[in-house]
Amino acid sequence: MKNILAQRPPIHQIRQLPLPAPERQELANGLILHELQMGSQEVLKIEWLFQAGRWFEEHKLQARATAALLKAGAGQRTADELADFFDFYGAKLKISDDFDGLSIRLYCLSKHLPKLLPAVMDLLLDPQFEQEELDQFKQLSKQRLRIQLQRNELQAYRIFTEKLFGSEHPYGYNSEAEDYKLLNRELLLAHHRRCFLANNCQVIVSGKTDAASMDLLKTELSRLPQGPSPQGSALLLPPAEMGVFHYPAIKAESQQASIRIGRRALSQKSPDYAAFHFTNTLLGGYYGARLMQNLREDKGYTYSVYSAEELMRHAGYFYIYTDVAKEVKTAALTEIYKEIERLQEEPVAEEEMQMLKNYSLGMFLSATDGVFNLSEVWKELILSGLDASFYNQLVEATLAMPASEVMRIAQTYLQKEQLTEVVFG
Incomplete structure (x- = not known):
């Protein structure tokens, strides 16, 4: 028998991403x-x-508390009974909030959907926000915040986002103990009434669906009421505060300094987005990136250093982040800016460009592997007002990316005077 392992399978260049589109339907309730x-x-x-995220709050922390306590009793079940109910059927219910939205995810066996779906609808229609659970949430959150505020990395993050977006803006405000103290059950109920409306909701169902499961889902979803769409924040985004901001550690005995350097990010709809995304990946977007090779592998200043993009619906930010020993923080900062200057002044070698293209294309492909991953891709496209062409344009731009474009992006968007530098510790 021929040894099939002796023959390497053919390698094909990725030209397009397979993105099967979901079927879209608008129900009678919107x-x-x-x-x-x-x-x-x-x-x-x-x-x-x-x-229903921060952008739609009328009071600070409404969105976070609503998401955290949505399972704190609903319909005729207490918080403990709800947890036991989903566990009994081997289902996972995950609720999370972010700057713009609130997500409820149910993972389950298809055969258990008729039992589980009405329980989820209880959360959407009749949450109890039990007072005992709320009191416990407030107490634990204040304790957790008090501990976290001793950590340099959290302080650096709080100051950095406040400098970029302002201390009162939904994207920039920082939670304080007093904000938790002011939370009450009526605030959570009010946020729920304003935001948990059919015409303020999109549902993505993925997996092995059939006519019966879809009919059941449509019937249950039709129970959601309509209402006036919630109004988002009316606050104008203030100019970002650029410059250098250094702060001493809270604890004198602290041995580390936390570094954050960045700026407001480009929109995904910007013509320069693909090139900026590529440049970010080269600088610090993966384990083999230049910052990691310099600060960790060569200098030994840190265990990890990365750059990343955090994209919200109405803004976003790019940032470099690392934690280093206090005695090398100045040297680490010097090396970070040196790597940015290299991108601005030296063309990237063809071998490094090709390696990064292969890595990026592989990551795009990995993101679409499997129906649940694909649903995440479509979620981001839907919420961002994009379609499947966005990813295929990203693939095309990556394949064609010249070294000169990396230099142009670094020169245009990563000048030192455009950046906000925060060091805590």
Whole structure:
């Protein structure tokens, strides 16, 4: 028998990403339902997406507290009974909030959907926000905050985002103990009433769907009421505060300094977004990036250093982050800016460009591997007002990226005077 392991399989250049589009349907109550029918296993993922994050708060921490306590009793079940109920059916219910939205994700076996779906609808229609659970949340959150405020990396993050977006803006404000103290049950109920509306919701169902499960889902989703769409923040985004900001550590015995350097990010709809994303990856967006090779592998200043993009619906930011020993923080800063200057002044070698292109294309492909990953890709596209062409344009731009474009992006967007530098410790 011929040894099949002796023959290498053919390697194909990625030219396009396979992005099967979900079927979109608008229900009578205004809810938008997306169905991504794929997979061979009898499992489903259903995600409810509400515009109910920080951007839509009327009081600080409303969104975070609502998300954290949505499972604190609903319908006729207490918080403990709800937890036991989902565990009994082997289901996972995850609730999270971010700057713009609130997400409820249900993972379950298809056969258990008729039992589980009404329980999820109880969260959406009749949450209790039990007072005992709220009191415990407030107490634990204040304790956690008090501990976290002793950490240099959290202080650096808080100051950095405040400098970029302002201390009162939804993207820039920092939670304080007094904010938790002012939370009450009525604030959570009010946020729920304003935001948990059918016409303020999109649902993505992915997995091995069938007619019965979709009919059941549509019936249950039709129970969500309509109402006036919640109004987002009316605060104008203030100019970012650029410059250098250094602060001593809270604890005198602290041995580390936390570094954050960055700026407001480009929108995904910007013509320069693909090139900026590529440049960010080269600088610090993966383990083999230049910052990691310099500060960790060569100098030994840190265990990890990365650059990243955090994109929200109305703004975003690019940042470099690392923690180093206090005695090398000045040297670490010098090396970070040296790597930025290299991008601005020296063309990237063809071998490094090709390696990064291969890595980037592989990451794009990995992001679409499997129906649940694909649902995450489509979620970001839907919420950002983009379509499948966005990713394929990203692939095309990556394949064609010249070294000169990396230099232009670094020269245009990474000048030192455009950046905000925060060092805590």
